[in-house]
Amino acid sequence: MTILLLLLAHLIADFWLQTDQMVQNKIKHLKKHLLHHLVTTGIALVIIWGYQYEFQHIIYYFILPFAFIILTHLVIDLLKIKLVDSIPKSPTDNIKRLGYFLSDQVLHIIMILIACILFFHMTAVEMTAELFDLLHGTSSLNPFHTVLFMIIIYILATSVSGHIVKFIIGSLPSEFANFEGELTLKNQIAAGKEKIHAGADNRFTEEYHYFTYSTPLRSHGKLIGYLERLLVIILTAVGAYPSIAFIIAAKSIARFKQLDDRNWAEYFLLGTLSSIFLGLVLGLVVQRVLM
Numbered sequence: 215m216t217i218l219l220l221l222l223a224h225l226i227a228d229f230w231l232q233t234d235q236m237v238q239n240k241i242k243h244l245k246k247h248l249l250h251h252l253v254t255t256g257i258a259l260v261i262i263w264g265y266q267y268e269f270q271h272i273i274y275y276f277i278l279p280f281a282f283i284i285l286t287h288l289v290i291d292l293l294k295i296k297l298v299d300s301i302p303k304s305p306t307d308n309i310k311r312l313g314y315f316l317s318d319q320v321l322h323i324i325m326i327l328i329a330c331i332l333f334f335h336m337t338a339v340e341m342t343a344e345l346f347d348l349l350h351g352t353s354s355l356n357p358f359h360t361v362l363f364m365i366i367i368y369i370l371a372t373s374v375s376g377h378i379v380k381f382i383i384g385s386l387p388s389e390f391a392n393f394e395g396e397l398t399l400k401n402q403i404a405a406g407k408e409k410i411h412a413g414a415d416n417r418f419t420e421e422y423h424y425f426t427y428s429t430p431l432r433s434h435g436k437l438i439g440y441l442e443r444l445l446v447i448i449l450t451a452v453g454a455y456p457s458i459a460f461i462i463a464a465k466s467i468a469r470f471k472q473l474d475d476r477n478w479a480e481y482f483l484l485g486t487l488s489s490i491f492l493g494l495v496l497g498l499v500v501q502r503v504l505m
Contacts, residue, residue: 218362223258227251229373279333286325312381375492443493450497
């Protein structure tokens with residue numbers, strides 16, 4: 215329970231409570247970001263302190279782990295901000311940012327594990343053995359732990375995976391953002407003629423119109439990604455792997471005309487395959503732990 219609660223507190227503060235403005239200017243909103251972690255980590259530690267230690271030894275079981283987690287989080291965040299700001303603009307910019315993002319999250323998780331070892335009488339061997347047992351089905355989670363685990367999976371499948379996919383595909387160039395292929399009936403008779411004369415060329419051609427993304431469209435795309443990964447997790451967990459192909463087919467049909475544009479097609483495939491891959495990985499974890 216200790217690890218699950220602290221991990222959930224971290225994910226809620228880092229993803230659910232952090233707005234896009236806070237992400238874009240983390241130095242400006244650093245105090246607000248730390249406040250989120252103070253609240254979520256504090257609540258998690260109070261639950262652990264009360265449930266496991268009956269509110270005894272406040273310094274060792276609450277104050278020290280609280281200070282350790284918050285201070286290490288601050289140091290890691292400041293280091294990440296400095297490194298990200300030092301990245302020169304280049305075609306590989308997003309890959310570097312993805313690397314820093316993943317490294318940042320791994321370091322936070324390591325600090326949580328170290329806090330559990332230092333203050334909650336856990337050992338690396340015990341934690342490894344418990345994880346091994348869960349993944350091999352020799353032990354199971356109780357109902358409360360199962361709820362915590364599923365909430366963590368939900369956050370990983372939505373907000374965390376959304377950030378990863380965003381880093382992988384990068385920003386869609388404005389010249390074909392929200393590419394909408396439209397079939398328009400365009401009369402190719404010379405402009406200025408009011409009537410169609412006999413023998414005139416009345417052929418029709420296909421035109422493509424490009425528009426910039428609006429906020430609602432971005433939101434729709436994000437929700438589609440969330441639902442896609444959640445469906446993939448469910449289908450993977452129950453072993454219905456062939457059904458995943460229908461999700462890809464449905465997205466392809468919805469964007470069928472847009473796939474005529476090679477740039478858009480590559481962007482679409484990269485985002486879809488990245489999203490499906492993350493859903494499959496999380497689905498396999500759920501399958502091994504809960505099924």
